[in-house]
Amino acid sequence: MELAFYLSGLVAVLATVGVITGTSPVHSVVYLIVSLIAVALVFFALGAPFAGALEIIIYAGAIMVLFVFVVMMLNLRADEERSPLWRQPIYWVGPSLLALALLAALVALIASGGVEKAIDGELITARGIGLTLFGPWLMVVELSALLLLAALVTASHVGRRNDPGHSPASRHAPDRGDTP
């Protein structure tokens, strides 16, 4: 269990580094899928198999496939943002130092917390989660349904395809109902 936790945690960190330093969009998306699957293995090692399965099904299976579809639809090239100034150290030293300072603060806080809890891999089944969700958390489930409905309406309105014949200047013509 410990070996699975540390090994998949290392894989997750390395794959995430691959995501944020990659130049090809497709490679970065695939690295992110690897990172999400490694985090799902961390969940399995911690004793949360329902959360691990959900991570694979929803995150790696649905959200990242959506990313892959959009990358394929837009037909992005690898050198979309390989501008010469992105490689210069002045552009990545500042954000990296800020992120390192935040990481140092977080690690110092966690290390000085003194929680002294150990995770012994006791399983939390889907039954307990379902009883929690549909018992005391029922209002939150309804609110998340509202959130998903709002996201559905927003995505279908914003993401509709414009008429390719129109130039961007003439887009404010009456276009209330002209979606093909």
Place this chain on the structure above:
Amino acid sequence: MNGIPMEHGLMLAAILFTLGLAGLMLRRSMLFVLMSLEIMLNATGLAFIVGSTAWNQPDGQAMFLLVITLAAAEASVGLALMIQLYQRFHSLKLDNVSRMRG
């Protein structure tokens, strides 16, 4: 076998969150910004799971479900905005949109 210390799980979540934040500040392409947001949301969910398994309570995993719901909603709206950005500017660089006023 005495288990994994809770601090190690939280530190893994902190490292992933910091990597996502660094990517968010570093990259100027909207695709990478969205992916960095996904990394940060995922690290938050990992922290919830670690807390849930450390205390043997299912509430953290219910919260993880809500985090996944939020991530799905954010990804769908963000990708729709990204398609619009690409159709109007034929590029994904967010610096192109910085001249938008009002």
